[in-house]
Amino acid sequence: MIEYESVKMQQSKYYILLLLTDGIIDDMQETIDEIVRASALPLSIIIIGVGTADFSSMEVLDADDEPLYSKKLKKKMERDIVQFVPFAEYKHDPVRLAKETLEEVPRQLLSYMKSKNIPPIREKLQNNNAASFFDWEREQFSDLLRGKGHPRAQIDATINAGIAEATESLFQVRSSQV
Numbered sequence: 001m002i003e004y005e006s007v008k009m010q011q012s013k014y015y016i017l018l019l020l021t022d023g024i025i026d027d028m029q030e031t032i033d034e035i036v037r038a039s040a041l042p043l044s045i046i047i048i049g050v051g052t053a054d055f056s057s058m059e060v061l062d063a064d065d066e067p068l069y070s071k072k073l074k075k076k077m078e079r080d081i082v083q084f085v086p087f088a089e090y091k092h093d094p095v096r097l098a099k100e101t102l103e104e105v106p107r108q109l110l111s112y113m114k115s116k117n118i119p120p121i122r123e124k125l126q127n128n129n130a131a132s133f134f135d136w137e138r139e140q141f142s143d144l145l146r147g148k149g150h151p152r153a154q155i156d157a158t159i160n161a162g163i164a165e166a167t168e169s170l171f172q173v174r175s176s177q178v
Contacts (some may be wrong), residue, residue: 021047
């Protein structure tokens, strides 16, 4: 799916895969092969180790010191896409846990965009024009659903109902805070 999306909507989608693990990897080389293959995709992988297992193999997958090499593909990973976080080290400090968990994602996203020569879409953010940004996102989403065979009228009605409901909820929250 990600490979298909990376071709179809290359400039607007980036994925984050969150893995929670409580054990040791039994198929390390296969895992390395898949990470190396995935390093060309719009993807970051966050692995959180829970429990008291030996997570030293996860540190290898993190590849901060040494890029992973796939024997099957006979190549190194294109870019760092893995972040490993041992939950036990941060379980009493949720702010630091969040920081450690997400720390590498911005750099990984930028490295993907640079590797594919994808420039920032400045007009989406120009003058903080949130309305045009959301209109653009809405069109992208609508195009995706139409490509899957959904009729435009149904898509528009569903989106509009969701927007109306969200707006109504927002005003109810604001009214109760006044």
